[in-house]
Amino acid sequence: MPEQLEFFENKIRPILAEHCYKCHSTRSKKLKGGLYLDNREQAFKGGESGPSIAPGQADSSLLYRAILYKEESLEMPPTRKLPDAVIADFKKWIDMGAPWPISNEPQIAEKQGINFEKQRKEHWSLKPINKPTPPDIADSAWPRNPVDHFVLARLEKAGITPAPEANRRVLIRRAYFDLIGLPPTPEVVAAFVAEDTSWDQIIEELLASPQYGERWARHWMDIARYSDGLGGFLDNRALPNAWQYRDFVVNALNDDVPFDQFIRWQIAGELTPNAPLSARAGTGFFAVGPTYNGDGGDAEATAAARAETLSDRVDTFSRAFLGLTVACARCHDHKFDPISIKDYYAIAGIFNNTSIADKPLVPDEIVKAYDNHQNKIKNVDNQIKKLNEKVKKEKREISNQEKKQLDEWKQERDALRKIAPPKYATAHGLHEKGNDNMHVAIRGDLRKKGEEVPRRFLQVISREKSFSKESGLLQLAEAVVARDNPLTTRVLVNRIWQWHFGRAIVRTPSNFGVIGEKPTHPLLLDWLATNFTDNEWSIKDLHRLIMKSATYRMSSRHISDNFDRDGENRLIWRMNPRRVEVESWRDSMLAATGELDLKLGGTPTNEILNSARRSIYATISRNGDRISSDPFFRLFGFPAPRSTAPKRIISTVPQQYLFIMNSPFFQKRADALAKRLTRESETNKSRIEHAYQILFNRQPSTNERDTGLTFLAQSNSRSAWNQYTQALLGSEEFRYIE
Known part of the structure; x- marks a missing residue:
C-alpha cells in the first residue's frame, strides 16, 4: 500500500540512516554483525544473530527487541536508546508487515540525478492543468451539469448504466450529514418530500448554517493533525490555545474565504499582505503539531529533536497542500518521486527560521497598552521588593517612614491591578526568527553538515530562484497557490470530492507521486481544478457544483450487472453508502434526544462524553490516550493526530458493540x-x-x-x-x- 511505504520512507528509513548505517550498511567502513540495514533483502535476511525482522511480529523481531533496550546483550544503537515515539513507530511498521520498497519498483532518484524536465512532462500530477471540454455522451438527458458528462462518458464506455436518482428522504439526509454533520428534523424532511422546499434551497440553507464550518473544519483538522498537545515522550507539552486555530478554520470556512487566501494564512499568517487579525491564528496549522525536545539537552538529542520537528513541518506541509511526500527525501533523494534531498532542506530551511510563539489576536495598540500597564505594576512591585531586600540585607527592623512608603506603594499597585485591562487572546503560531539557509544533514544528522541549500520551492514545480525575504514563509505560500503550480488545486478538489463521495478521484489523496494511485477520472479532476480557480477558489461554489450534479444525486442501490463490471465503483455508477464519522454519530445522538448544545467556538472540554457540545470541541491529545474521551474516539476510527490523516479508516471490532450496549x-x-x-x-x-x-x-x-x-x-x-x-x-x- 502506498501509505505504508510512505510510513517507511518518512518514519523508519531516516532513523536507520541516522543511527544504523554507520555500522550496518554497504557504506560502513567495518560491517558489524554481518547485518545490512540499507537493503531490503539483506535486512530481512539478517546477520550473524539471525533474521532481524519478522514481518507482522514486532515482538519476535531482533531489530525491535534491540531498540527496546530490555536485553543487556541486545541494545541498539549502542550509544543511547531511541525515543519512545520512534520505538513505537518501529513496532507499528513491523506489525503492519514491515513494508519496504522492493528493488524492482520504479525509482527515479538515480545516481546521475533527477531529470526534472522529464518528470514534468511524464508524470500526470506534474503536468500543467488545462481545462478540458466536457465529453460528448449518448444519454444527453441524464447530466445536470458538466461534472456528469465526465462521469457518464466513462460509464457509457464501460457499458454501465448509472443508478437511478435517490428518493428525496435519502437526498436530504445525505445533504445534511455531508454539509453540517447532523440529521435533518422530521419537519424539514416532510417539507422537502412534499416539495415545499427545493434541492437548491436546502443546499443554500446548509451552506449558510454556522454548523457547516464546524463540519468541514473537522475534515481539515484531520489534515492539520490537530490536537491540544499532550503527546508522548519529548512532546509532552499542552497547547492551551490550540482551539484558536480550530475556531480560525471554522470561521474561515463559514465565511467562504477563498482557499488560496486560506492557504496563505496557514503558511504565512500575518505576513500575508492586508491579513486580518484572525490570520495570526492561521500558522497554528504548524504549531498544533509536535515540537520535540531533546532528551537530556545534549547536542545529539537536541539535534535529533530539531530534525524530527522539521520533518513533521515539511511532511505535513507537502502532503496537505501538494500531495507529495517530501519528507521521504530527508536522508537521500526520494526513491520514487522527483524530489531531491536538496528540495527537502530548501523547504526545511524555511521552517528552521521559525519558532512557536503566542500571537496576539488583538490590534498592536491593545497589546502595547496592556504591556505598558503591566510594566507600571511591575515597576511598583520592584520598588517594594528592593526595599524589603534592603531591610533584610541590613538585618534591621523596618522604619516607620519605610513602612509608610511600602503601604503607599502597595496601595498604588492594588489600584493599578483593579483598573488593569484584561489579558488579550493569543494563538499558537509560527514566529519568524531569521533568514538563514540550511545545510544538507549527512544521514539526517543535523550536526553533520553537508552542502548549504538556498531556501526555495520544489525544483520540479518551480524554476524560481531562491527565497530571500526573511524566513521565506510568505514566498513559500505564494509558490503553493501560484497559477502554474499543477498540484495544489488538484489535491484540494480531490479532497472535497472524497469528503462528499467517501472515495476520492485519486484514492491516495495525500500522495500524488509515482507510487500513489492514478486518478480514475483524470479529465474530471482537471476540469474541477480549473473551474475551482475560475470561481476564485470558493469551496462553497464547489459544494454547489458537486451536489447539484446527477452524479451526487444517484442512489446507492446495488445493481448486479454494474457490480460485476465495476465492483469497486471506481467509475462511480452509484453513490457509496458510508458510515458517518464518530463525531457526527455522537452529535446526531445528542440532536435526536434534544440535548445538543450548538454554541459555537471557545475553549475545549476534557469530558466530551459528559458534555452536550459538538464533538469538534473535545480536547484531543496527540497520543490519543491522555484525555478521558480519547479511547471513545479512537475506538470508532478517529486518527491519532501524530501526523496528517488523509482519510479515516473504517473498522468493525467487538469493542464497538460493547460500547453501544x-x-x-x-x-x-x-x-x-x-x-x-x-x-x-x-x-x-x-x-x-x-x-x-x-x-x-x-x-x-x-x-x-x-x-x-x-x-x-x-x-x-x-x-x-x-x-x-x-x-x-x-x-x-x-x-x-x-
Missing part, C-alpha cells in the same frame, strides 16, 4: 430519547413512528412497527423503552448514510 454515554442517550418520545407522543404506535422519523428520516415498515409494539407490550415500562431506544440508536441504519 454497556457505556453510560449510550445508556443516557437512550434514556433521553425515551423521555423525548414519551413527552412528544401519546401512544406506543405514534412514539415508534416518531422515533423512526427522528433517527432514520422515514416511517417504520409494518414489520418494524409491529416488532416494536410486541416488544413494548411485554413490559410497557421505562426500562423497556430505554432498551428499545438503545437498540435503535445502536442500529447500523442510524450510523450510515446512503
Whole structure:
C-alpha cells in the first residue's frame, strides 16, 4: 500500500540512516554483525544473530527487541536508546508487515540525478492543468451539469448504466450529514418530500448554517493533525490555545474565504499582505503539531529533536497542500518521486527560521497598552521588593517612614491591578526568527553538515530562484497557490470530492507521486481544478457544483450487472453508502434526544462524553490516550493526530458493540430519547413512528412497527423503552448514510 511505504520512507528509513548505517550498511567502513540495514533483502535476511525482522511480529523481531533496550546483550544503537515515539513507530511498521520498497519498483532518484524536465512532462500530477471540454455522451438527458458528462462518458464506455436518482428522504439526509454533520428534523424532511422546499434551497440553507464550518473544519483538522498537545515522550507539552486555530478554520470556512487566501494564512499568517487579525491564528496549522525536545539537552538529542520537528513541518506541509511526500527525501533523494534531498532542506530551511510563539489576536495598540500597564505594576512591585531586600540585607527592623512608603506603594499597585485591562487572546503560531539557509544533514544528522541549500520551492514545480525575504514563509505560500503550480488545486478538489463521495478521484489523496494511485477520472479532476480557480477558489461554489450534479444525486442501490463490471465503483455508477464519522454519530445522538448544545467556538472540554457540545470541541491529545474521551474516539476510527490523516479508516471490532450496549454515554442517550418520545407522543404506535422519523428520516415498515409494539407490550415500562431506544440508536441504519 502506498501509505505504508510512505510510513517507511518518512518514519523508519531516516532513523536507520541516522543511527544504523554507520555500522550496518554497504557504506560502513567495518560491517558489524554481518547485518545490512540499507537493503531490503539483506535486512530481512539478517546477520550473524539471525533474521532481524519478522514481518507482522514486532515482538519476535531482533531489530525491535534491540531498540527496546530490555536485553543487556541486545541494545541498539549502542550509544543511547531511541525515543519512545520512534520505538513505537518501529513496532507499528513491523506489525503492519514491515513494508519496504522492493528493488524492482520504479525509482527515479538515480545516481546521475533527477531529470526534472522529464518528470514534468511524464508524470500526470506534474503536468500543467488545462481545462478540458466536457465529453460528448449518448444519454444527453441524464447530466445536470458538466461534472456528469465526465462521469457518464466513462460509464457509457464501460457499458454501465448509472443508478437511478435517490428518493428525496435519502437526498436530504445525505445533504445534511455531508454539509453540517447532523440529521435533518422530521419537519424539514416532510417539507422537502412534499416539495415545499427545493434541492437548491436546502443546499443554500446548509451552506449558510454556522454548523457547516464546524463540519468541514473537522475534515481539515484531520489534515492539520490537530490536537491540544499532550503527546508522548519529548512532546509532552499542552497547547492551551490550540482551539484558536480550530475556531480560525471554522470561521474561515463559514465565511467562504477563498482557499488560496486560506492557504496563505496557514503558511504565512500575518505576513500575508492586508491579513486580518484572525490570520495570526492561521500558522497554528504548524504549531498544533509536535515540537520535540531533546532528551537530556545534549547536542545529539537536541539535534535529533530539531530534525524530527522539521520533518513533521515539511511532511505535513507537502502532503496537505501538494500531495507529495517530501519528507521521504530527508536522508537521500526520494526513491520514487522527483524530489531531491536538496528540495527537502530548501523547504526545511524555511521552517528552521521559525519558532512557536503566542500571537496576539488583538490590534498592536491593545497589546502595547496592556504591556505598558503591566510594566507600571511591575515597576511598583520592584520598588517594594528592593526595599524589603534592603531591610533584610541590613538585618534591621523596618522604619516607620519605610513602612509608610511600602503601604503607599502597595496601595498604588492594588489600584493599578483593579483598573488593569484584561489579558488579550493569543494563538499558537509560527514566529519568524531569521533568514538563514540550511545545510544538507549527512544521514539526517543535523550536526553533520553537508552542502548549504538556498531556501526555495520544489525544483520540479518551480524554476524560481531562491527565497530571500526573511524566513521565506510568505514566498513559500505564494509558490503553493501560484497559477502554474499543477498540484495544489488538484489535491484540494480531490479532497472535497472524497469528503462528499467517501472515495476520492485519486484514492491516495495525500500522495500524488509515482507510487500513489492514478486518478480514475483524470479529465474530471482537471476540469474541477480549473473551474475551482475560475470561481476564485470558493469551496462553497464547489459544494454547489458537486451536489447539484446527477452524479451526487444517484442512489446507492446495488445493481448486479454494474457490480460485476465495476465492483469497486471506481467509475462511480452509484453513490457509496458510508458510515458517518464518530463525531457526527455522537452529535446526531445528542440532536435526536434534544440535548445538543450548538454554541459555537471557545475553549475545549476534557469530558466530551459528559458534555452536550459538538464533538469538534473535545480536547484531543496527540497520543490519543491522555484525555478521558480519547479511547471513545479512537475506538470508532478517529486518527491519532501524530501526523496528517488523509482519510479515516473504517473498522468493525467487538469493542464497538460493547460500547453501544454497556457505556453510560449510550445508556443516557437512550434514556433521553425515551423521555423525548414519551413527552412528544401519546401512544406506543405514534412514539415508534416518531422515533423512526427522528433517527432514520422515514416511517417504520409494518414489520418494524409491529416488532416494536410486541416488544413494548411485554413490559410497557421505562426500562423497556430505554432498551428499545438503545437498540435503535445502536442500529447500523442510524450510523450510515446512503
